[in-house]
Amino acid sequence: MDLKSNHSSPVLADSVPVSKPRLGLSSNLVPYSPPAPTYPPGLYLSIPRRKVTTGKFDDIRESAWLDAMVASSPTCKKLNKDFGHESSKDEADTTYSIWLMKFPSALSSLDQIKYNANGKKIALFLDYDGTLSPIVDNPDFAVMSPAMRAAVGNVAKCFPTAIISGRSRDKVYEFVGLRELYYAGSHGMDIMGPVRESLPVNDHPNCIRSTDKQGKKVNLFQPASEFLPMINEVFRSLVESTKGIDGAKVENNKFCVSVHYRLVDLKNWAEVACCVENILKGYPRLRLTHGRKVLEIRPVIDWNKGRAVEFLLESLGLSYSDDVLPIYVGDDRTDEDAFKVLREGNRGFGILVSSKPKETNAFYSLRDPYEVMSFLKSLVKWKKSTSLGG
Numbered sequence: 078m079d080l081k082s083n084h085s086s087p088v089l090a091d092s093v094p095v096s097k098p099r100l101g102l103s104s105n106l107v108p109y110s111p112p113a114p115t116y117p118p119g120l121y122l123s124i125p126r127r128k129v130t131t132g133k134f135d136d137i138r139e140s141a142w143l144d145a146m147v148a149s150s151p152t153c154k155k156l157n158k159d160f161g162h163e164s165s166k167d168e169a170d171t172t173y174s175i176w177l178m179k180f181p182s183a184l185s186s187l188d189q190i191k192y193n194a195n196g197k198k199i200a201l202f203l204d205y206d207g208t209l210s211p212i213v214d215n216p217d218f219a220v221m222s223p224a225m226r227a228a229v230g231n232v233a234k235c236f237p238t239a240i241i242s243g244r245s246r247d248k249v250y251e252f253v254g255l256r257e258l259y260y261a262g263s264h265g266m267d268i269m270g271p272v273r274e275s276l277p278v279n280d281h282p283n284c285i286r287s288t289d290k291q292g293k294k295v296n297l298f299q300p301a302s303e304f305l306p307m308i309n310e311v312f313r314s315l316v317e318s319t320k321g322i323d324g325a326k327v328e329n330n331k332f333c334v335s336v337h338y339r340l341v342d343l344k345n346w347a348e349v350a351c352c353v354e355n356i357l358k359g360y361p362r363l364r365l366t367h368g369r370k371v372l373e374i375r376p377v378i379d380w381n382k383g384r385a386v387e388f389l390l391e392s393l394g395l396s397y398s399d400d401v402l403p404i405y406v407g408d409d410r411t412d413e414d415a416f417k418v419l420r421e422g423n424r425g426f427g428i429l430v431s432s433k434p435k436e437t438n439a440f441y442s443l444r445d446p447y448e449v450m451s452f453l454k455s456l457v458k459w460k461k462s463t464s465l466g467g
């Protein structure tokens with residue numbers, strides 16, 4: 078198989094916004110009505126043509142790459158500037174408070190959330206890094222606190238709960254270690270979900286029956302499985318090409334590769350970008366996305382965390398039902414795909430975890446993983462009180 082040619086997979090497009098009314102939440106309770114996002118019909122989306130450069134540092138400096146790297150690693154100063162403010166602490170607080178009017182805290186909006194959830198079945202989707210564990214310098218040490226693990230375990234006893242991460246599925250399972258959850262790794266390109274006997278497995282190509290570590294029957298969905306050799310090749314090349322850049326770290330996330338520059342001196346960021354761009358030039362079926370001080374290389378397929386949410390809802394028998402309220406909590410740009418799916422489908426809502434103002438398709442916000450934990454605990458408390466007839 079020619080893995081470098083561009084002939085088979087659905088070609089993906091970075092999203093283009095459209096509008097739809099929101100049915101899932103009563104309009105007077107919805108905090109924010111954005112200009113409606115739209116997708117063109119059909120699966121085949123178009124991706125902007127990659128700017129052809131010679132892959133030299135000067136090209137990188139002139140290209141949008143470096144801007145995007147800086148933009149995805151916002152300092153307080155930059156964000157405040159974006160929102161038209163200078164960067165004193167007081168002004169940053171004021172800017173955040175103004176932003177909170179548009180994206181209210183999920184903790185302060187608990188009554189509203191409970192009102193919307195009343196009589197509905199909540200399905201919970203959680204991102205990992207920056208949501209359940211704080212962002213740390215070394216991705217290998219992004220462990221989850223025991224208190225957070227207990228909170229996630231408890232919420233999973235009350236509601237179907239899935240983790241959807243950019244990490245490999247095995248890695249995120251290693252960090253979380255809770256059996257009662259569903260796990261999707263590689264930005265949703267590696268999903269281990271429940272088996273629904275009523276649904277034929279071949280409803281989805283690339284979906285197979287398998288067993289999990291405990292021997293339970295599961296569905297394993299890997300829409301990018303044909304890219305595995307290519308991703309491994311790219312991982313090896315990037316390890317080699319970045320090895321001279323102090324602080325750069327390449328992570329193999331199975332169906333995608335992350336190139337971290339959090340510990341790289343700012344003056345060498347262009348060098349990191351240059352290595353990635355040089356490799357990408359040889360792989361037209363791979364594309365780049367930006368995360369938090371990380372460049373991520375992934376297959377050009379029409380699949381993302383939003384599609385993973387839809388897939389899991391279907392596997393759980395929770396799609397197409399007005400009685401279901403999906404909630405997605407995440408902090409990253411890649412989580413926006415999931416926020417968008419919920420917003421456009423008028424079913425449920427996203428909660429952005431951010432201590433800085435950001436444009437988002439989420440409805441609500443939480444400042445940090447600590448607030449995420451409080452929110453999860455509140456959901457459990459509420460569920461228990463309603464089960465007891467409270």
Ligand SMILES: O=P(O)(O)OC[C@H]1O[C@H](O[C@H]2O[C@H](CO)[C@@H](O)[C@H](O)[C@H]2O)[C@H](O)[C@@H](O)[C@@H]1O
Pocket residue numbers: 204205206207211212213214215216217219241242243244328330335337339368369370371373409411
């Ligand atoms: O989808 P997620 O679970 O949020 O994963 C996204 C990426 O998270 C990790 O990187 C980020 O967190 C690291 C640990 O805090 C941090 O060092 C890094 O700078 C962040 O970008 C993970 O290492 C990546 O593979 C994930 O894609």
